Amino acid sequence: MKEELQELCKYRELLYMLAYRDIKVRYKQSVMGFLWAILMPVLIVMAGVVVRYAYAIASGKPLQTADIVSLAVKSLPWAFLVSSIKFGCNSLTGNHNLVTKIYFPKEIFPMAAVLASLFDFAVASGALVVLLVILRAGWSVYALWTPVLLLTMVVLATGIGMIVSAASLFFRDVKYIVEVLLTFGIFFTPVFYDVRMLGAKGKWLLLNPAAPILEGLGACVARHQPPALPWLIYSAVFGLTLLLGGYTFFKHLEPAFAESI
Amino acid sequence: MSEVALRMEHVYKKFRKGEIYNSLRDLVPALTGRMFRQQDLRENDKREFWALQDVSFEVKRGEAFGIIGHNGAGKSTILKILSRIMRPTKGRMLVHGRLSALIEVAAGFHPDLTGRENIFLNGTILGMTKREIESKLDQIIAFSGIEEFIDTPVKRYSSGMYARLGFSVATHVDPEVVLVDEVLSVGDYLFQNRCVERMKQVVCNGATVLFVSHNLKAVAEFCHRCLLLERGRAVMIGPAEEVISSYLSRCGSAHTVDTHAKPVIISKVRFRNEHGECVRFKSGEKAWIDIEVTGRRRCEKLDVTFYITDENHREIFDTSTQRLGCDSFTLDEGLVFTCTFEVQLNLVSGIYHPSVLIWRYETQTNYDEWESATTIYVSSEDDVRGLVHCFPRVVRYQMLSRPIEMENLRV
Numbered sequence: 295m296k297e298e299l300q301e302l303c304k305y306r307e308l309l310y311m312l313a314y315r316d317i318k319v320r321y322k323q324s325v326m327g328f329l330w331a332i333l334m335p336v337l338i339v340m341a342g343v344v345v346r347y348a349y350a351i352a353s354g355k356p357l358q359t360a361d362i363v364s365l366a367v368k369s370l371p372w373a374f375l376v377s378s379i380k381f382g383c384n385s386l387t388g389n390h391n392l393v394t395k396i397y398f399p400k401e402i403f404p405m406a407a408v409l410a411s412l413f414d415f416a417v418a419s420g421a422l423v424v425l426l427v428i429l430r431a432g433w434s435v436y437a438l439w440t441p442v443l444l445l446t447m448v449v450l451a452t453g454i455g456m457i458v459s460a461a462s463l464f465f466r467d468v469k470y471i472v473e474v475l476l477t478f479g480i481f482f483t484p485v486f487y488d489v490r491m492l493g494a495k496g497k498w499l500l501l502n503p504a505a506p507i508l509e510g511l512g513a514c515v516a517r518h519q520p521p522a523l524p525w526l527i528y529s530a531v532f533g534l535t536l537l538l539g540g541y542t543f544f545k546h547l548e549p550a551f552a553e554s555i
Numbered sequence: 556m557s558e559v560a561l562r563m564e565h566v567y568k569k570f571r572k573g574e575i576y577n578s579l580r581d582l583v584p585a586l587t588g589r590m591f592r593q594q595d596l597r598e599n600d601k602r603e604f605w606a607l608q609d610v611s612f613e614v615k616r617g618e619a620f621g622i623i624g625h626n627g628a629g630k631s632t633i634l635k636i637l638s639r640i641m642r643p644t645k646g647r648m649l650v651h652g653r654l655s656a657l658i659e660v661a662a663g664f665h666p667d668l669t670g671r672e673n674i675f676l677n678g679t680i681l682g683m684t685k686r687e688i689e690s691k692l693d694q695i696i697a698f699s700g701i702e703e704f705i706d707t708p709v710k711r712y713s714s715g716m717y718a719r720l721g722f723s724v725a726t727h728v729d730p731e732v733v734l735v736d737e738v739l740s741v742g743d744y745l746f747q748n749r750c751v752e753r754m755k756q757v758v759c760n761g762a763t764v765l766f767v768s769h770n771l772k773a774v775a776e777f778c779h780r781c782l783l784l785e786r787g788r789a790v791m792i793g794p795a796e797e798v799i800s801s802y803l804s805r806c807g808s809a810h811t812v813d814t815h816a817k818p819v820i821i822s823k824v825r826f827r828n829e830h831g832e833c834v835r836f837k838s839g840e841k842a843w844i845d846i847e848v849t850g851r852r853r854c855e856k857l858d859v860t861f862y863i864t865d866e867n868h869r870e871i872f873d874t875s876t877q878r879l880g881c882d883s884f885t886l887d888e889g890l891v892f893t894c895t896f897e898v899q900l901n902l903v904s905g906i907y908h909p910s911v912l913i914w915r916y917e918t919q920t921n922y923d924e925w926e927s928a929t930t931i932y933v934s935s936e937d938d939v940r941g942l943v944h945c946f947p948r949v950v951r952y953q954m955l956s957r958p959i960e961m962e963n964l965r966v
Contacts, residue, residue: 304682311679319667395662396680397639397654467578549642552635553570554577 298545302399312406316381317413331414332421334377338369338485345486363431364516368485368508370422371447374415375504376476381407382455383472386463387555393463394552401544404455408448426515434518443510443521446530450503453536456544463555464547484509500525503532559651560732560763561614561637566646568607568632568787606632607643607787614780616651616731619754619764621778621795623771623802628784630767634658634734637765652731652763655681659736660721666710670701670720673709677724691727698753699723700746719746726753733757736767751777771799772866772905775932796934800834803906803930817923818854819886819913823847824928826909838935838944842900846911847893850886854922858883860912861896864927866905871942872898877916901944904935 321328342365350357385403386393393400426433462468480486483504489496500506500522506529510521607629614620622630635641636648638656663680664673674695678688688695696705699720701712709717726733735754751773758764768774774781774795781798783791785805791798825845827833836842846859860875876894877883886892908927915922935944951964 305679307685308679311676311685315665315668315672315676318672319665322667391659391662392680394640395659396656398680398682465577465579465582467580471579552640 295542295545298399302401305398305402308398309402309406309409312402313409313413316406316410320410328417331417335366335369335373335418335422338373338480339366342369342486349487349491359429359431360516363426363429364488364512365486366422366425367511367515370415370418371444371508371511372480372483372485372504373418374411375447375451376479377411377414378408378451379454379458379472379476381411382451383458383462383469385455386459386551387466387469390555393555400548400551401456401541404459404544405452407459408452408455411451412448431516432518433515436514436518436520439510439514439521443507443514443526446526446533447504447507449537450507450529450533453533453538453540456540457536460544460547460551463551484512488512500528503529503536505529558616559613559649560616560618561620561651561765562612562649563633563637564611564647564649566607566610566633566636566643566648567605568629568636568641569603569644570606572602572604605787607636610646610784610787610789612782612789612792614763614765616763617758617761618780619758619766619778621774621781621798622765622767622784623769623774623781623799624784627786629787630784631658631736632787633784634736634765634767638734650732653682653728654732654734655725655728655730656734657722657725657736658734660725661717662721664709664717664721667708669708670699670705670712671696673720674724677721678728681725681728683728695723695727698727698749715746722750726750726757730757730762732763732765734765734767770866771803771932775799775904775934796835796932800932803932804834818850818852819857819922820849820851821846821911821913821923821925821928822849822891824909824911824925826929826931833929834931836900836931836933838900838902838904838933838937839946840900842898844896844898844909844911845893846895847891848886848913848923850888850890850892853885853887854915855885856883856915856917857886857892857922858914858916859894860914862910862912863902864908864910865942866907868908868927871902871907875914883916900933901946902933902935903939903941903944904933907931907933 320330339362343362346357346361346365382404385407386400389403458468458472462472482499483502484499485508489499489505489509492499500509506522506525510526513519513521610629610633612620622633624630632641634656635658636643637650638654638658639650640656661677663677665676668676671692674692675685675688678695679685696702699716699722701716701720704712704716709720712720733754754764754766754777764777766774766778778795780793781795782789783798783802791801823845824847825833826842827845828836828840828842844861846861848857848859858875858877858881860873862870862873864870874896881894884892908930910924910926911928912924913922914920937944937947939945939947
C-alpha cells in the first residue's frame, strides 16, 4: 500500500490535469458558464424554501432567516456530494480509452471527479458568502469548524466515489442504482429539515454519515453553535473507513479493469 | 551496458470469449441459475482461451526488439502486460526504467480542448511533470508540425494531425523503455520518416525499444532482434532478418483451388535464387520463378504472366511469356505445363509478392490467378530508397574553381 501511495503522489499533477480538463470541458460547452455551478444548489435551496414554508404554515411558526441560511449552507455540500458521486461513478467508464490504453493509477479518475466538484462547490460558496452578508447572517467563532466539516465531506465523497466507480465498471446498472439513491437521498438527509424537527426518532437519521456533517454546518454557520462532536466523530470514522476500504477495494480490482470494461 | 531492460518469464494470459455479465440484472439470474445447473462450469472452460502461452524473452538495454505475427497472435497483449495495463495470469515480468507506451498515442486527447491544452493533458497522462512539458513545449509543437492550429480544439483536427500531435508528445517523454504499437503507420510519408528517425534517435540515446508492427520493412530496418508469435506462443527469437524470413515462409497466401470452375490451375509456384533460398534475397541478385500449370479441360492459346507487387500490393513489375517472345500454348486435360522466368532483383530492400496469372490475350480472359503466390524479403547493403535499385556509385567528387564543361567530361 505504501508503494501505491507513493505512485499516486508521483502522479498528483495528472490529478490536477484531469480535474482541470473536467472543469474546462464543463464550462466551455455550456452557455451558462459559471452559473452552472450555482444552478444545482439554487434549485435545491428553492425546493427547500417551499418545503420549509409549508412546514411553517403547518406548525404555525413563522419562517426565519436563520432557517433559510441553514438550508442554503446545507444545500451546497449536499450538491457537492451528489455531483462527486455522480461524476465519480462515470469516471472510469467514461474514460474507456485511458483505462485500456495507458497505465497510471486509476484511482485518479474518481479523485479528479471529486476535485472538479470541489471547484464547483468553491464557486457556489463564493456566491453563498455574498448571500450571507446580504442576509446579515453574522458569524461566530464556531465557523472555524467549517474546514474540518468540509474535509470530512471530501473524505466521504472520495470513499464512495472509489467504490461506485469500480463497481460501475463491472456492472453497468450500478449507475442507475446510484442515480436513484442520490435522487431520493435528499429526503433521508437533513437538508430541507433539521434533525431536531423530527424529535427523538430523528437520531436515527444521523446514522447517515452525511447527516452529522450537514447538521454540523447548519449549527456552526447558521445557528452559531458548536457541532455535535460525538456524531461528527462517527462521520469522520465512517468516512475514513469508507475511504480506506474503498481504496483497497479499488486497488484490488484495478488489474482487471482493462479487460472487463 | 548489456543490462536487462525488459524480461518476461513464462508469461501466460487467459481471456474469456463471449459475453461476460456486465450488469447486476444479468448476474443475479445467472448466479441463481448456476446453483441448479452443473454444466455451466464446463461451458466456462470452453469459453476461456489463452492469448499468451509460456512466452519468455529478454531485451537488453539499448536494444530495439521487434514482435511480429499475424493478427490475434498476442502481440498487443504482450505490450499491455509490459505496460502494466493488464496483469498476466501466470508468470513474471520485469521492467527496468521509465516506460512509455506508444500504444495509442492520442488516447488521452479530449476533443474539446485545444492542441496546447492537450499536450499538457497527454503529457501528464504519460507521466511527465508540468515543468518538463513547459520546457519541451516548443520542441513538441515544432515536431508535430501543426504550429498554426495549436490553439484550435483538437476535434477540428484531421486524423493525421491528431496522430502527429499524439506521437510528438509521446516521443518527448524521454523514456528509458518505449513500447511502440503500429503508431508509425500514421501520418504521411514524410512524417513517418521523421518518426522512424526519431525512434532511431531514442535508441541512440540508450533507450530500449519494443516494436510491434505489420510493417516488416520497418521492423527489419529498425530492430536488432525479433520475436515471432503464433497463436500466443513464442515460435522463434533471433536476429530480425532471420525471424522475418521464417515468418514470411510460413505465410504465403494459400491458393484457392476450385477444381470444377477453373479449366486450368496454377498448381505450383516457387521463387528461388541459385542457392535454393526462397525467402531472403540480396538486391541485384538473379532469381528464378518456377511455375507449374495443370490442365483440367482443354484450353487454347494460353500465356503465363508474372508480376511483382510491393508491400502495399502496388504492382511494380509485370511481364509475360507472350511479351518475352514465346508462343502461346495449349493445355489438355491432365497435362502439366511448366515454365521458369529468370529475373534480376534490382529492387530496394523491402517485402515483395511475386504473383502469377494465366491469361489468354485474344479473348482477354483470366483463367487463373495466384496473387502473392510467395512473399520475399529483399535486402540491400546500400542505403537507397524508392522503388528500384539502380546500383549507384559516386565516381566524381571534387571542388573546382571554375565552371566545368559537361560535354568534355568522361568517366
